[in-house]
Amino acid sequence: MSEKPLLSVENLTVRFALNRGGLFGAASYLYAVDDVSFHVNRGETLAIVGESGSGKTTAALAAARLVSSHDGKVVLDGQDVLPLEGEDLRQMRRKVQFIFQDPYSSLNPRQRAEEIVREPLQSLTDTSAPEQQEITDRLFAEVGLRPEQKRLFPHQFSGGQRQRIGIARALATQPELIICDEPVSALDVAVQAQILNLLSALQKEFGLTYLFISHDLGVVQHMCDSVAVMYMGKIVEHADRKSLFNNPLHPYTAALLSAVPTVDKTLRQKTRRILIPGDPPDPTQKQTGCRFASRCPVAQDQCRQAEPPLKEIAPHHRVACHLVDEKAVSPL
Ligand SMILES: Nc1ncnc2c1ncn2[C@@H]1O[C@H](COP(=O)(O)OP(=O)(O)OP(=O)(O)O)[C@@H](O)[C@H]1O
Ligand code: SF4
C-alpha cells in the first residue's frame, strides 16, 4: 500500500445559513463541518464515525463537491478540487463515487438494474454503447448478481441485492475513491457481513480507496485502516485502527466503543459500559469550550472555558481533549 494520500482535506468548513440576516441583524449559520482535516491513503479505508448530525455526510459531500464549502482545501489525486469547473469538474466526478445508506431510495424505481449501473458511464465517460454494455455485464458478475437480473426493477430485489446494484453503479466509472455512506445500516446483520465482505474483496481487486461513514464502530472494526471520530462538526479523535480500538483516548470515543457489543474483546481496552447522558447541544447555538463538555463524565472547569485543539499526541494519533497529553492516557 502506498503512503501517499489520494484524498487530503485541510481545514474544511461547511456552514448552512439559519437565516439571511436583515438590515440590522447579522446572518447566522450552523457549522456542520468546522475546520476539519484528514487524509486517506491510496488503497486504504478511512472510517468516519460519529452519531447522527455530527457532520459525517456533509464532510464527504463537500469533499466530493456535492455541497459547497465555506473554507478549506481538498486535494484529490494531486488536484485542487474546490476551484474545479466544467470538464475538469466532470473528470473529478468520475473519480469519486458514492454508495448510499438506503439502496432503495437511492435507486430510481423506474429504471431497470442495468440502466442504473450504466447511467454514470453515460453521464461521466465517453464510452460507446457496446462498451457500456460490456462494462455493465462485467460489473453485474463482479458484485454477485445474475445476468438475467439486469432487466429487473429495484423493487424486485432484496435489500442486499439492491445494495449490490448500488455498488456496481459506483464502480462503473472506475473511480479512485468510493465514499460509502452507511452502506450497511439499513440491512440485516447477516446481509451486512456479505456486503462488507464484497466491499473488501472489491477493494483488493481494484485497489480502491474508501471513505467509509458509519455511526457504528462495530461495523468498521474489520474494514478500516484508520478512524476519524466526529462530534458536532469536529474531529475529536483520529488514529490508525489499532491505536483507536486498543487505546481510545477521547471520552466520546471510549463511550462509543464501550457501547459496541461485537467489538473484538482483545482489541477493546474497556469492557465496562461508559454511558454518555443526554443529546448533543443545539448545533445552532454557539458553543464555548469543549463541545462534549455537557455530556463528558470527566469534564472540568477548563473544558467549559476553552475549546481543546486537535493535537497529535502519538504518531498517527490525534486527540482533542484538555485531559489527554503526550503520555496518551485516557482520562476516564
Ligand atoms: N442542507 C442542509 N441544510 C441545513 N442544515 C443541514 C443540511 N445538511 C445537513 N445539515 C445539518 O448539518 C449537520 C450535520 O448533518 P450531516 O447529515 O452531515 O450529519 P451526519 O453525521 O451524516 O448524520 P447522520 O448519521 O444522521 O447521517 C446536522 O445538524 C444537519 O441538520
Ligand atoms: S476536553 Fe474536557 S469535556 Fe472535553 S472531552 Fe476532554 S475532558 Fe471531556
Ligand SMILES: [Mg+2]
Ligand atoms: Mg449522514
